[in-house]
Amino acid sequence: MKKGESFFLPAILSFPLATLVAAVFYFLWLSEVIPALMTHTEPKSVVEAGLMTNPVHVLDLAILLPALLAGGVSLFRRGAMGYYLAPLLLTFTALMAVAIGGMVVVMVLQKVTTDLLLAGVFGVITLVSTIILWLFLRRLEEAPRAEAGGVAPVASE
Secondary structure (H helix, E strand, C coil): HHHHHHHHHHHHHHHHHHHHHHHHHHHHEEEEEEHHHCCCCCHHHHHHCCCCHHHHHHHHHHHHHHHHHHHHHHHHHHHHHHHHHHHHHHHHHHHHHHHHHHHHHHHHHCCCCCCCCHHHHHHHHHHHHHHHHHHHHHHHHCCCCCCCCCCCCCCCC
């Protein structure tokens, strides 16, 4: 197996993970924000927190989710930006999933909710992100170098 081909596996696996995580969070956040905009009311999470806006929505919708999509697409196209963003985004995704899954477990233990399914989903996201990150970092030394155009070259024999 050629160097570029061995590195391409974790890179290509990152694309569906990044797209799936971004799509799920876009759906979750926008399913709360859009109805509130349509009815000229404040989203429930904003009212409950007593804030002017939900900082999680702002950070996710403005920075994290676009970065996940851009990094995933760039990796899929073997772009240099994707190789730089992937370890950061995979680490963040794994840590975010651990934190949210842990919060769900605590909520179940405190009897705030009884649904552990969400904790399981975030457990799977954590596991998949960590495995892909491990595969990525293991092969990082083999990463194709970016050419002048910012696109990583295809491996040659």
